[in-house]
Amino acid sequence: MFAGDEWPRGSYGLPRPKSGCPGGKENGWGEGWRYQDMQDDKSSSEWSRVSSGSHMLAVITIKGDNRDVNRTFCMKQNTGIQARFWPKGSYCIYKNGTCPKDMASGWVEWDDEDSDNGNSHGGFLPDGSYDYNTLIYYCCQTDGHWYDSIELPVSQPFYLLTSSSTDTPKCQMVKWAFSYLEYIVFDTEDNRNRDAQGGEHLFSDGDKKYYCYYEECRRTMTGLSGSFRSHKAAVSEMDPRSQYCSWLITLAETYIISLSFKDLTIPSCNDTFLRIYDGSNGAAPLLGTYCGSNASTEVVVLSSTNSLYIVSNSGSYERRAKNIFTFHAQYKATNSTGW
Numbered sequence: 001m002f003a004g005d006e007w008p009r010g011s012y013g014l015p016r017p018k019s020g021c022p023g024g025k026e027n028g029w030g031e032g033w034r035y036q037d038m039q040d041d042k043s044s045s046e047w048s049r050v051s052s053g054s055h056m057l058a059v060i061t062i063k064g065d066n067r068d069v070n071r072t073f074c075m076k077q078n079t080g081i082q083a084r085f086w087p088k089g090s091y092c093i094y095k096n097g098t099c100p101k102d103m104a105s106g107w108v109e110w111d112d113e114d115s116d117n118g119n120s121h122g123g124f125l126p127d128g129s130y131d132y133n134t135l136i137y138y139c140c141q142t143d144g145h146w147y148d149s150i151e152l153p154v155s156q157p158f159y160l161l162t163s164s165s166t167d168t169p170k171c172q173m174v175k176w177a178f179s180y181l182e183y184i185v186f187d188t189e190d191n192r193n194r195d196a197q198g199g200e201h202l203f204s205d206g207d208k209k210y211y212c213y214y215e216e217c218r219r220t221m222t223g224l225s226g227s228f229r230s231h232k233a234a235v236s237e238m239d240p241r242s243q244y245c246s247w248l249i250t251l252a253e254t255y256i257i258s259l260s261f262k263d264l265t266i267p268s269c270n271d272t273f274l275r276i277y278d279g280s281n282g283a284a285p286l287l288g289t290y291c292g293s294n295a296s297t298e299v300v301v302l303s304s305t306n307s308l309y310i311v312s313n314s315g316s317y318e319r320r321a322k323n324i325f326t327f328h329a330q331y332k333a334t335n336s337t338g339w
């Protein structure tokens with residue numbers, strides 16, 4: 001639905017995933033990097049680090065006793081003809097000039113290593129100050145719930161920043177994407193530390209700053225039988241993960257589809273559900289919405305045509321234990337003319 005140049009117009013920035021910026025130079029995206037000289041001479045529990053499995057191009061550089069942080073930014077220049085604005089929600093982006101419409105600004109300052117400081121930078125950077133310490137400005141949407149999914153281009157992986165307006169770090173849900181909550185720990189100056197922050201900015205818990213990585217989760221299946229399941233709940237400290245995903249089963253016209261579940265556990269019904277449509281998209285007749293007590297392995301669905309479309313939304317339900325919002329579906333085709 002969205003091409004690379006269909007990100008909201010304006011000038012702003014996002015963290016760079018390892019896979020690259022979500023758009024190319026031709027669409028106004030440029031890269032820059034910031035190397036922060038960190039303290040790193042206390043116990044290892046304070047050392048700078050990134051969360052396990054991080055998808056960010058953020059490197060902990062180890063030189064002798066030094067563990068410094070080098071991270072990369074994707075900066076979009078004010079190009080594009082799309083009159084698309086950043087949707088309401090609970091998330092932040094990097095500031096570059098004027099904040100986009102309806103977004104509030106704020107800042108975070110890192111007190112980098114005081115003695116013999118080796119900070120450096122290059123390329124395109126968010127608004128801020130990049131001398132012996134680091135100051136970065138943010139633009140934030142705070143007028144919306146993180147669990148009300150927003151639409152952004154999902155064809156390339158990307159990052160958003162968390163928002164300091166939530167009680168605990170949350171990832172804004174994005175339609176047709178699976179999110180991972182990640183962090184960077186910055187071991188800032190130990191001697192008379194002057195870390196500071198103001199206004200609206202990313203979620204910051206002391207040295208730990210939180211980021212959200214997104215990967216598309218729309219899948220099409222064309223085999224005569226198959227199975228699919230919810231994305232795994234966190235296996236590490238990355239809880240909670242959220243998902244708003246779809247599966248399209250589409251077969252030759254002579255077939256109908258039978259769908260059943262080895263597992264269908266969706267405890268909450270607020271905005272958490274699995275929906276099954278009798279056709280190829282969400283405009284087709286709804287066969288059922290499954291959540292709460294009607295979400296069980298007794299559910300069996302038969303299509304009337306050659307397609308089924310399934311949407312899962314983990315919504316505002318917070319996983320407090322592993323494997324709470326889970327399903328494991330299997331389908332098989334029946335030749336509708338072969339009775």
Ligand SMILES: [Ca+2]
Binds near residue numbers: 037038040066067113
């Ligand atoms: Ca250092």
Ligand SMILES: [Ca+2]
Binds near residue numbers: 112189
């Ligand atoms: Ca300093």
Ligand SMILES: [Ca+2]
Binds near residue numbers: 039114115189191
């Ligand atoms: Ca120091």
Ligand SMILES: [Ca+2]
Binds near residue numbers: 039040046188189
């Ligand atoms: Ca420190």
